[in-house]
Amino acid sequence: MSKVTEMAPFDGYLRDDKASEKKLVRDAFPDGDVWFDTGDLVLDQGCNHIAFIDRLGDTFRWKGQNVATTEVEAAIAASHAIVYAIVYAVAIPDTDGKAGMAAVVLRESATFDGAELARSLYRQLPTYAVPLFVRVVDEPTHTSTFKNRKVELRDAGYDPGSAGELHVLAGREAGYIPAYPGYAADVARGKAPIA
Numbered sequence: 001m002s003k004v005t006e007m008a009p010f011d012g013y014l015r016d017d018k019a020s021e022k023k024l025v026r027d028a029f030p031d032g033d034v035w036f037d038t039g040d041l042v043l044d045q046g047c048n049h050i051a052f053i054d055r056l057g058d059t060f061r062w063k064g065q066n067v068a069t070t071e072v073e074a075a076i077a078a079s080h081a082i083v084y085a086i087v088y089a090v091a092i093p094d095t096d097g098k099a100g101m102a103a104v105v106l107r108e109s110a111t112f113d114g115a116e117l118a119r120s121l122y123r124q125l126p127t128y129a130v131p132l133f134v135r136v137v138d139e140p141t142h143t144s145t146f147k148n149r150k151v152e153l154r155d156a157g158y159d160p161g162s163a164g165e166l167h168v169l170a171g172r173e174a175g176y177i178p179a180y181p182g183y184a185a186d187v188a189r190g191k192a193p194i195a
Contacts, residue, residue, distance in 0.1 A: 004034040060089035061097040065128045069100075072131060075124040076102055079117055081110035087131060090157045094188040100131035103153050103164070105139060112136050114167050114176025122172055127195070130169065132187060134176050137164040158184065169193040 004010045004024070012020030025035040043051045058069050069087040076085035084105040089098035106112060114134070121130045135153075156162035160179045167176035168183045171194030186192035 004036055010034075010036045060100070062089070062099055063096055063128045065126070067100060067129045072100060072102070072121075072125065072129055075121055076104060076117070076131075078124065079120055081106055081113060082117075083107045086153060088154050090133065090154060092132075092184045092187050099133065099187065100129065101133040101135070101153075101158065102131045103135045103137050105137060112165065112167065112176075115174065118169060118172065118175030132169045132193065133158045133179075134167045134169075135162070135164045136167070171195065 010020075010024065012023070023037050025037055027033060028035050045051050060067050060069070067089075069089075072087040073085045076082055076087070082104045086103045088101055088103075090101045092099050104112075112134075117134070118130070135156075158166060158168075158179065160166045160181075166179040168179045169175070170177045170192065174194070183192060
């Protein structure tokens with residue numbers, strides 16, 4: 001967090017007061033103070049030195065394990081059919097942590113092969129890091145500063161009515177299959193995915 005002062009103002013987002021207010025932390029220490037949440041985790045090393053540790057939100061916890069989105073994105077990008085991947089976490093009621101989800105863009109004329117993608121990911125990643133959901137989209141969404149729009153993707157979650165084709169992880173052998181109603185409940189009950 002960075003303290004908002006006259007010397008370090010926070011101008012906010014252009015034409016989006018609601019998003020700007022979400023980034024502000026008010027009354028964190030003394031009443032009346034205002035801090036800007038940068039989304040960075042840092043460590044105070046003393047002597048006015050601060051070390052960058054991690055970017056909050058670029059990791060998530062699932063089944064008691066930490067998952068780095070960049071590691072999962074790299075594993076997905078190794079697929080010949082996929083040109084671009086954005087990985088983020090979505091909440092599933094009655095589960096431990098948040099499950100992995102990916103939005104992927106296919107190469108021109110490529111088709112989505114859910115069984116092959118699952119085999120590839122299980123070879124490269126620990127089981128807990130393999131995303132439970134994959135949404136095939138036409139193009140990646142970026143902000144005006146070319147950052148991935150993970151917030152919008154996260155908000156859409158695993159709603160099959162959102163843009164793109166939604167696939168769910170049935171298991172190691174079956175791979176990713178078209179989404180079906182009740183998948184999240186199956187995950188919460190331990191019935192999906194099948195190991």
